[in-house]
Amino acid sequence: MREGLKVKVMSKQPLGGPIVVSMGNRSIAIAKDVANQILVKEVL
């Protein structure tokens, strides 16, 4: 992850499953607990 990368939430799962985030050109599944600790700020 670096400053200026475009991020988008692709899907969320029930039962405490992960969220899938697309970053740049790839999608990554991230556990909810980990995703909770990620802060995204808008950069212009």
Added chain:
Amino acid sequence: MSCHTQEAHIHTKSGQLKILLMGNPNVGKSVVFSKLTGMDVIASNYTGTAVTFTKGNIKFQGNEGVLIDVPGTYSLEATSLAEEVAVNMLQNENADVIICVLDATNLERNLNFALQLQQYNTPIVFALNLTDVAARQGIKIDIDKLSKELGAPVVPTVAIRNIGLRDILKEAWKLSEEKSIEYNGVPDNQDERWQRVGRIIENVQQVEHRHPTFLEKLGDALMTPLAGIPAAILVLILSLGVVVGGGKAIRSLLLLPILNGYYVPFITNLVSGFVSDGLIYNVLVGEYGMLIKGIEWPFALILPYVFLFYIVLSFLEDSGYLPRLAVLVDGVLQRIGIQGGNIVPMIMGYGCAVPAILGTRAATTLKERIIVASVVSLAVPCVAQTGAFIALLGDRSVFVLLLVYFISLLGIFIGGMVLNKMLPGKTDPILLEIPNLLMPDRQSYIKKILIRTKHFMVEAEIPMLLGVGFAALVAETGALNVVGTYIEPIIEGWLGLPREATIGLILGIIRRELAVLPLLELDLTTLQLLVASVVALFYLPCLSVLGVLIKEFKVSTALIIGGSTFVAAFLLGGFINQVGSLIASLL
């Protein structure tokens, strides 16, 4: 799984170049490796196919070298066993050159790894792979500029079609003349490194905006619960239809008629021309005749299912579907102490437990590895055993067949939950890259199915022939009756099975399907079929699985897993028999 994987220090002959093949997971390293060495390596469209390293010999213009396929890693920080192997090799192998494979569709993350690799001062050739897919996605990369930025040669490749591979070797030999190299401006810390990656990307890469293709839209939809869960159920039904339905059709329409119509009469006639009735005749072509059952069981009963299973599994692997399934099942698998990514070795276990247990190396904690290895050994029937179950139950009781698989699922969950409570340690949260969804490359797909089927037949045929021969001897010499007397209270009393069922339990030590196949020759009631199948399902993992458990974990861990499955088999089998008999007597 393959016999050429090893873990010792790698020696090269004098004059031989030692080359490490490195890169992020799922960038096509295994394909580059098998194309350059001509060796068969199984590659898949998900991360962590190669969890141990593999080496092979290469030749280029009369020069010789050893190429070492290092497990793919995202960083060089050793957070999993695969990463530890990679870092270890980088530090201790004193390689002459590194070939670093970069994924052109995901250059940014790959460059982060490339810059880390440059800290080790070994000359590097970069292979920019998947340039065809990148072009389709509208990604343009300026090779010359990238090469200048990295201070190293960059070769564009499409490994699967052999494009650019000779050029990599040419550059590798050219670079090997410099024994050590100092790369300029390699950042020391992560923040600086990402900033540098960002600058390089801005300078070398251009992305054209275009509309998503059908496969991209499908790939995204398969990760959402709304479309993904019904699709997963559909995939399961289709897979079962192909393997179970297709296998039954091939067996009954093609293989059994050939076997019973031509082969059996032929071989029986042939043998009776040389040998008269008696022990040897019976061992060869009698009830458990080596030349009859030793051919019928592996070829007519098991092979169709093995072949079709690998058609389905290889498709799911190469298309990139399995990581999407991992996302969907993560929430459920967490309940048994493992994260979603472990669905991959578990599904492989339905083929064979040996690669499944090796595949657990991609798991980041020992706890998860032991849980997956244990439940696969305990309750996941391998494809050969599935074939045997279908042969035994398909015609006699489909209800019992379904019940056996339901009990298997229950075994996985209860076993997993118990282990999750018992074992110390933690489960790491899921962090899994989702590859592009794509149609598998036809050539490598077919090759993969053939390698796996061949591997299975070589592994299975000799133990099965020996097992059948042993069974024939035991049955024909009356030794079975002697053994049967000793274990009568367990087999006949507790499990309610005929004495002849003992033979399955003896042979089941060698291979899992051999615990089931001898039951085909017995006339069992529905309850006996269920009891015998459940015992066979949970019974000992086969000899090769015990071997791999010992190799991967401690001897004590392997013995505990083997012992527990053994006890579980008899407890549960007996319990079902006692309850079933009680209900039957009440009705």
